[in-house]
Every structure is written in C-alpha cells, then in structure tokens.
Amino acid sequence: xxxxxxxxxxxxxxxxxxxxxxxxxxxxxxxxxxxxxxxxxxxxxxxxxxxxxxxxxxxxxxxxxxxxxxxxxxxxxxxxxxxxxxxxxxxxxxxxxxxxxxxxxxxxxxxxxxxxxxxxxxxxxxxxxxxxxxxxxxxxxxxxxxxxxxxxxxxxxxxxxxxxxxxxxxxxxxxxxxxxxxxxxxxxxxxxxxxxxxxxxxxxxxxxxxxxxxxxxxxxxxxxxxxxxxxxxxxxxxxxxxxxxxxxxxxxxxxxxxxxxxxxxxxxxxxxxxxxxxxxxxxxxxx
Amino acid sequence: xxxxxxxxxxxxxxxxxxxxxxxxxxxxxxxxxxxxxxxxxxxxxxxxxxxxxxxxxxxxxxxxxxxxxxxxxxxxxxxxxxxxxxxxxxxxxxxxxxxxxxxxxxxxxxxxxxxxxxxxxxxxxxxxxxxxxxxxxxxxxxxxxxxxxxxxxxxxxxxxxxxxxxx
Numbered sequence: 001x002x003x004x005x006x007x008x009x010x011x012x013x014x015x016x017x018x019x020x021x022x023x024x025x026x027x028x029x030x031x032x033x034x035x036x037x038x039x040x041x042x043x044x045x046x047x048x049x050x051x052x053x054x055x056x057x058x059x060x061x062x063x064x065x066x067x068x069x070x071x072x073x074x075x076x077x078x079x080x081x082x083x084x085x086x087x088x089x090x091x092x093x094x095x096x097x098x099x100x101x102x103x104x105x106x107x108x109x110x111x112x113x114x115x116x117x118x119x120x121x122x123x124x125x126x127x128x129x130x131x132x133x134x135x136x137x138x139x140x141x142x143x144x145x146x147x148x149x150x151x152x153x154x155x156x157x158x159x160x161x162x163x164x165x166x167x168x169x170x171x172x173x174x175x176x177x178x179x180x181x182x183x184x185x186x187x188x189x190x191x192x193x194x195x196x197x198x199x200x201x202x203x204x205x206x207x208x209x210x211x212x213x214x215x216x217x218x219x220x221x222x223x224x225x226x227x228x229x230x231x232x233x234x235x236x237x238x239x240x241x242x243x244x245x246x247x248x249x250x251x252x253x254x255x256x257x258x259x260x261x262x263x264x265x266x267x268x269x270x271x272x273x274x275x276x277x278x279x280x281x282x283x284x285x286x287x
Numbered sequence: 288x289x290x291x292x293x294x295x296x297x298x299x300x301x302x303x304x305x306x307x308x309x310x311x312x313x314x315x316x317x318x319x320x321x322x323x324x325x326x327x328x329x330x331x332x333x334x335x336x337x338x339x340x341x342x343x344x345x346x347x348x349x350x351x352x353x354x355x356x357x358x359x360x361x362x363x364x365x366x367x368x369x370x371x372x373x374x375x376x377x378x379x380x381x382x383x384x385x386x387x388x389x390x391x392x393x394x395x396x397x398x399x400x401x402x403x404x405x406x407x408x409x410x411x412x413x414x415x416x417x418x419x420x421x422x423x424x425x426x427x428x429x430x431x432x433x434x435x436x437x438x439x440x441x442x443x444x445x446x447x448x449x450x451x452x453x454x
Contacts, residue, residue, distance in 0.1 A: 001330075002331075003310040005289050006310060008353070035348075038312065038351040038352070039332035042331050042332050043332055051309065051353075053356060104420050104422075105418055105421060106336065106339060106345075106347050107348065107351075110351065192416075192417060192420045
C-alpha cells in the first residue's frame with residue numbers, strides 16, 4: 001500500500017507545469033487534490049515516472065465571473081469551495097446541489113474540479129454536471145497555447161478524454177444562466193458518499209412543456225457521462241412523463257457494475273427521471 | 288538510494304524539519320518520523336478515515352496527501368488536541384457513551400467530529416451521520432458515536448451537565 005518511487009516536481013508556474021508535461025507527456029501524472037490519484041499510487045494501479053504537483057498554482061484556484069458573463073472556474077477549485085461559494089450558488093446552482101454528493105467532507109476539502117474532470121470517472125458528479133451545463137473545458141500546452149473543448153465531446157471513454165499527454169486542464173467555463181434556467185440533481189448510491197449507482201444532472205431553460213433547451217445527463221451507467229438526447233428532445237417538445245420514460249428506456253443501455261445489474265440501473269434511471277420531472281416544475285401526474 | 292526532499296512544517300505547534308521521500312504519505316511520516324502514532328492507518332486508500340488529521344485547519348485523509356505536500360503547512364494530530372475544549376467534550380462523551388470499543392477508528396472520528404462542531408454547534412443527528420460518513424467503525428455500529436457527538440454538542444452549548452442522562 002505504498003507508492004512506487006517517482007520523481008516529484010512542484011510546479012512553480014503554469015509555464016513550468018507545461019514544460020514538464022511537454023517533456024514527459026503521459027509519463028507524468030498531474031497531482032491536484034490527489035483524492036483519486038494518491039489511492040491509485042498507493043495501490044500501485046499507476047506508477048508514473050513523474051508526479052507533477054500543481055497545488056502551488058494559486059491562479060488556478062479561483063472562481064470568478066468571466067468577461068462573457070458566465071462563470072470561470074479554475075482547475076484547482078476544491079469541491080468544498082464549490083459547495084459554499086456564493087457566486088457558484090447564484091450562477092450555477094446545479095454545481096452547488098451536486099457538491100455535497102461527492103464522497104465525504106475530508107475528501108471534499110482536498111479534491112478538485114479539474115482533477116475530477118481530467119480523470120473522468122464515469123460515476124463522478126462533475127463530468128456529468130459539466131455536460132449538463134454545456135461547459136467548456138480549457139486545456140493548455142506549451143506548443144498549442146490554450147484550447148477549449150465542449151464538455152460533451154471531452155469524455156471519450158473509460159478514463160479517456162480529449163486531453164493530450166502534454167496538456168494541463170486549467171479550468172472550466174460556464175455560460176451565464178438565463179432568468180428561466182432550472183436544474184435538477186439526483187443521485188442514488190448504496191451508502192452516502194459512495195460512487196453513484198445511478199445519477200442524473202439536468203439543466204434546462206424555459207418552462208414545463210416549452211423548454212428551449214433541456215439537457216439530461218446520466219452518470220454511473222456507462223463509460224462516460226451519458227446524455228439522454230431523445231428523452232430530452234421529447235420533454236422539450238412537450239411530451240408527458242410516460243412518453244419521456246419510453247424514450248429513455250429505448251435509448252439507455254446501462255452497464256452493470258459489481259452491485260447493480262443493467263436492468264436495476266435502468267429501473268433506477270427511470271426513477272430519477274421521475275424525480276427530475278418534478279424538480280423541473282412539471283405537474284405531478286401520479287405516474 | 289531514493290532521493291529525498293527537505294520539508295519544514297508545523298506539527299501540533301512545533302516546527303519540524305525533515306528529509307522525506309516524495310512517495311511517503313503524511314500519515315506515515317507523522318507516525319514513523321514524528322512518533323505521533325495516534326494517527327492510525329486503516330485502508331491507505333481513503334476509504335476508512337482512521338488517518339484523519341487536520342492540515343491548515345481542514346480535516347483530511349493523512350494517507351491521501353504526500354508528506355512533501357505538507358511543506359509549509361500547519362498540521363494537527365490527535366496528540367495536539369488534548370487541551371482543546373471541543374476535543375475534551377468529545378472525548379468525555381465518547382467515554383460515557385461507549386462510543387469506542389477497540390479504539391482504532393477513534394482518533395479519526397474525534398478529529399472529524401471536532402471540525403463538525405466548530406462549523407455547526409447544533410448539528411442534527413442526520414447531519415452528524417452525514418459528516419461522519421467518511422469514517423468507518425467496525426465495532427460500535429455508529430449509534431453510540433452519534434449519541435456521543437450529540438451529547439458533546441449539547442454540553443458545549445451549555446445545555447447539558449456533565450452527568451447528563453441518556454437523551
């Protein structure tokens with residue numbers, strides 16, 4: 001239960017971090033909050049040549065309004081800060097609602113937004129929220145400067161993402177919420193703080209029966225956050241819960257994990273859809 | 288020979304200088320290099336909470352932070368909390384309510400509970416359970432631990448005497 005030897009580098013600046021990543025690529029692993037990386041090191045699931053600690057890069061630990069009016073979150077923002085920050089509560093209440101579902105208080109004190117997005121655990125909260133909010137993920141590299149990727153196309157597969165080995169995930173931008181934005185966050189786990197058996201993050205603009213946009217994103221059911229597109233389109237077009245449910249059951253193909261069969265996950269996903277339906281302000285139809 | 292990194296940090300109010308290997312986590316360094324064996328190691332992958340310590344005030348997993356990352360930090364372990372009134376109230380209540388049996392998890396529970404009572408002097412049973420959910424006890428079944436935290440909170444609010452009967 002001890003890590004294999006590695007070279008430890010404490011990044012003194014973003015430029016320094018990018019130098020190290022340009023030199024070592026995938027042989028270097030970035031240490032942000034360490035709440036997933038350090039267990040993986042301890043268990044020797046990963047044995048990197050270099051561990052690049054970015055915790056001294058305080059410029060990446062900020063939450064601010066960005067020029068286009070939305071919210072700019074740095075990669076080093078901790079889960080706990082997202083849970084208590086007033087700007088997040090005002091501009092991205094979905095994130096605030098999701099934060100308490102992440103692990104336990106001691107883990108939330110250290111774990112970071114950027115680390116969670118970069119790892120892309122399919123049962124984690126932030127990747128699903130980022131897709132639901134149509135977030136933009138910002139990546140930097142020494143050769144390419146900064147580039148932006150829509151969260152929806154960032155997660156490629158199980159622990160695989162659009163981030164190249166020489167890139168550092170520096171943050172995440174969210175568009176400004178409109179006056180009629182609503183959200184729902186629901187999660188089912190065996191015990192509080194465990195990874196989700198099934199979770200659902202929803203972000204919508206408009207009103208029940210007349211949604212301009214509606215993004216339903218499930219997590220814990222596949223290799224990446226899974227957007228329920230057909231179900232979302234049906235709801236946006238004014239469908240009732242029964243039809244939305246039929247669309248969802250047709251499009252979801254949950255993968256079983258150690259505790260829940262695919263069938264059980266499908267059942268739980270439908271249950272979460274029903275809860276989200278009410279959260280979004282639809283009438284309780286008793287279905 | 289593995290390379291080492293010099294770190295300097297404060298442990299329970301005392302300055303400590305050490306040369307550590309980058310792969311040593313903080314809990315190991317506290318136990319083996321500082322002699323502070325009140326920080327226990329259970330799972331070493333962040334599940335059990337036995338290694339809870341406070342770094343710059345926050346209760347965190349001692350096994351999920353490298354010792355090199357504690358450079359410049361203020362670290363507090365269970366050994367440093369003996370004179371803290373919140374900790375004293377918790378320890379007394381843990382004894383009275385039989386909130387420990389083997390005691391292996393107890394330092395982690397106490398440090399986590401102390402943080403909770405600093406943030407919220409009047410937590411509900413549900414929020415006590417939620418806050419302690421990252422600490423595992425295999426002896427007590429948790430009921431007595433929640434009782435003890437509740438009792439300590441009431442005493443700290445001045446609502447229960449030292450001989451409080453069962454709530």
